[in-house]
Amino acid sequence: MPTIQELATDAKAAASRLGIHKFDMAGSIIDESSVKVDQGKPDQVKASNRCTVAVRVWNEQGAVGITSTTNVDPVGLELALKTASEASFFGATENVPDFSPEFAAPLAKESHEKLPAAGVSDLLEKLLGAEKELKSAHAAIASVPYNSIAQRDSDRFYLNSEGAMRTESASTASMYLYTKTEEEGKKPRSAGAFRISRGVEHLDVAGCVKEAAEKTISHLNYEKITTGKYTVVFSPEAFLDLLRAFSNLFNAQNILDKQSLSTPESLGSAIASPLLSLADDALHPANVGVTTFDGEGTPTRRTSLIADGVLTGFLHSSGTAKRLNATPTGHANMGAKVTVSPHFYHVFSTAIAEPELDLNTAENVVLVDDLQALHAGVKALQGSFSLPFDGWLLKGGKRISVESATVAGNFLSLLKSITHLGKEAHLTPSGVCPYVWVEELSITGE
Template sequence: MANVQELSDYTREIAQRLGIHKYDVYGSSTDSTSVQVDQGEPKQVKASNRSSIVVRVWNEKQTMGVTSTTDIDPKGIELALKTAQEASYFGVKENIPDFSPESTNPVVEIEPQTATIAEVPVLIETLIQAEKELIAAHPAITSVPYNGLSQQDLDHFYLNSAGAVRYERHNTTSMYLYSKTEENGKKPRSAGSFRLSNGLNQLDVDGCIKEAAEKTISHLNYQKVKTGKYRVVFSAEAFLQLLSVFSNLFNAQSILDQQSLSTPDSLGRAIASPLLSVCDDALHPQNIAKETFDGEGTPTRRTPIITDGILTSFLHSAGTAKRLNTQPTGNANIGAKVTVSPHFYHVFPGQPAQEVLSLAEAENVIWIDDLQALHAGANALQGSFSLPFDGWLVNKGERISIDSATVAGDFREVLKSIIYVESELELTPGGVCPRIWVDQLSITGES
C-alpha cells in the first residue's frame, strides 16, 4: 500500500483542484497465503491480495456521495473523487453520514504486531507433520479431512480533509485441524481445534494437535441423551457463537433500524444475570489483530456492553452516536453505507456467585463444546434458537460423548438463567471468555 502521508498530500491537492472541500478515504489491504494437505500430500495452495478503497465526498449542500476503487495512484484517486462528487448530488437527505468527531483524536500507541512471513514449503511441511501426528494419536483416527494453515498480512488507513492521517499494519497466522474416525459398527466421529498467533514461530501447533486428538478420542464412546431440561455448560467458543448471532442486542445501527431485540430505552436495564459482564475490547492484550481505529478514523477502546447483568452501552458509529446523543465507540465499518460490528469480546464474571460450580463435581450436566447450523437454527430478530451441538454428558468429571442432540431456547432467557461464570478465560477467534453455566435448558435427544 502506498505511503499514507504521500497519499494524503496528493489527495488534498487533487480535491482542491476539483473544488472539493470535504472528503475522506478509508482503505484496507490483505495479502494472504493458505495451504491444505491430504494424507501427507499438498492438497491446495492459495495466495491472494484483496484491497478496497472507499472514497466519500460531501458537496456544498452537505449531501454525500461514495465510491470504491482499488487504484490509489493519483489518477485513480482523482477518478474516485470525481465519481463520489457526482454521486453526492443524489445522496440521502436524512441522517447524512459525517466525519467522526474523534477522527483527529490521538489513538493508543501499541507495538507493531508484525512477524516474519513463512515460505509456502514451510507451511506445507508444518501442516503435513501436524496431520501425521494427529492421525497417529489413536488407531480410530483415519483422516484429517478439514485442515488449513494460513498467513495474512493486513493493513488499513484512514484520512480526511480535516487533517486525519491514520495507518497500521499487523500479521496473523492461523491453523485448524478437524479429524475424523472410522470404527466398525460405529458412526464416524469428528472434532477440531483452532490456533491463532502473529506468526508461525509463535503458533501453538502442538497444542492444536493435542486438543483435536483429545476431543476426537473423547467422542469415540458415544451415547444417546434423553430429551429433557438440563443444566448446561457452554464452552467459551459456544457462548461467543450465540453472543455473536444475537449481537443486535447492543448494535446501535440494528436498534435504529428496528432490527434488534433492544430499543434505545433498553440501556440501564437488566438483560442478564448479575454474574455476567461483557466488553468489546479491540485493544485487549490477547487480541492478535488489534485495531487502534475504525473505518471512520475513530479511536477504538474498551466498551462495557453488559456490566453485572445491566446493559450499559451500545456499539456505535459516528452516525448512530449522533442520533442517540452519545459518543462513537470505534465500531464503524465504512462502505456504501456505514455498519457497526464488535471487534473482540471480553466476557468475564460480574458479581460473585453464591456457589462455585465445577465439572469435576457436577452431575448430569450437558457440556456444549460447539454449536452448528447457526445460519439456519437461530432467529436473531426473535431471540430463539434450536441448534445441533457437539458435547458431552458429564457426571463428576467423567464425560460421555452425546450421539446427536439439539439445544433450544431464547437467548434472552439464557442470559438471565446464567448461574455461574467461571474465572479461567479461553482465547477464541472472537474474543476471550470462560465457560458459562446456564440452568434448565431444553435438550432434544432420544425420545
C-alpha cells in the first residue's frame, strides 16, 4: 500500500501528463482486524487493508467530474483522473462545487498518533475471557451470540492542485457484547453493552461485561406495560439515536434539497425546550475518533446547532455554505456527490442547575435504554417515530423490565417537551449526552 505522500506525488505527475490543471482527492487507508467467539471457541477472525480515493477534476469550462477508485498504484490513479476528466463534460452546470475556501486554513487540533496494534491472539484472549465471565454472571445467560473486539488504524488525507496537503492518523478499538437468556417458561431476553477507546489496551473490558450482565439480569423478570401516556427518560444512547435519525433538521444539503424538517428561515426559531443545547463537535476531548478536517479539506470545529432551545446553526459543506451565505463547518463527505453528515454530538444544558431527578425514586416513569428498528420506524420527513425499545418501568424504587412495547411521538414535539437533563454526561459512540427526561410520550404495550 503506498504512503499518502507517494499518492500525492503520483497524482500530480499523472495530472500533468493528462493536462489536468484543477483537481482534488480525498481518501483513506484503513487497516483493521476483528475477532468473534462462540461458546468458548474462536468463531471468526477478519483482517483487511484497503484504500479508497475520491477524485474530482474540473475542465476548462468549470464543470466538474468525479470518480472513485480502490486501485491506488500510479496506473490506477491516472485512470481515475482520466475518468473524472471525461465525466466533467457531463457534469452539472448549476451549483458546481469548488475547492473549499478553507482548504489551506490552519487546523484547530492535531490528530492522534496511531498506537501499536494488538495481536489477534490477544484479541481472542480478551473476548473469550469476557464471554466466560458474562455467562457465569447468571445461570439464565445461555450465550453471547453477538460479540466482537475490533481494532482499526486509519490514515485520512486531502490534497488538491493548489498545493493543499492534509493528513491525519488515528487508532480506535471497540468491543461489543450482546447476550441471550434461556429460562423454562419464559421468553428469551437480551441486552448489550459497547465500549470504544483509542487502543485495545485501553478498552474497558470489565465495564463492558458488568454493564451487559446487569442489563441482562434486570430484564429476566419482565411484565407487560399498560398502554398510555408516560414520562419517558431516554438513555444517552437512545436520545442520540433519535437525533441522528432526524439529523435532516440540521443538514444544510437536506434543507436545500427540501428533504428536511427545517428551512433556511428556521434559524433563530425556538424548536426545543430552553433546557436543551446541542453542538456538533468533532474535536471534543471525549471523541476517540477525532476528525480534524472533512472530505473537502475544511477544518472541523465546534458547531452550535441548538442554544437554549433556539436553532442556531446548520451543518455545511463548502457548496451549501456558499448557497446559504454561510461559513463551511467541516461536515462534507466526498463521494458520487458531496454530502453532509454529523461528527460527534454534545448534548448539554446551560440552564440554572435544578435538583437532580433520581431514576431510583422515579414513579411510573419509563426508562428507554435501547431503540430498535430505526430504519423502519422513523419517518424523517414527517417528524414522526414509532419504535420498539428495551427498557424498564420505574415504580416504587424498582426497575420492572418491559416485556414488549413501542414508544411513539413527533420529534419536534419531543424536543419541546424535554423537562430535565441529567447532570452527568455519558460517552457513547455517537457523542456525549446525559439522560433526557420527556413528558407525555405514548407507550403502547403488547
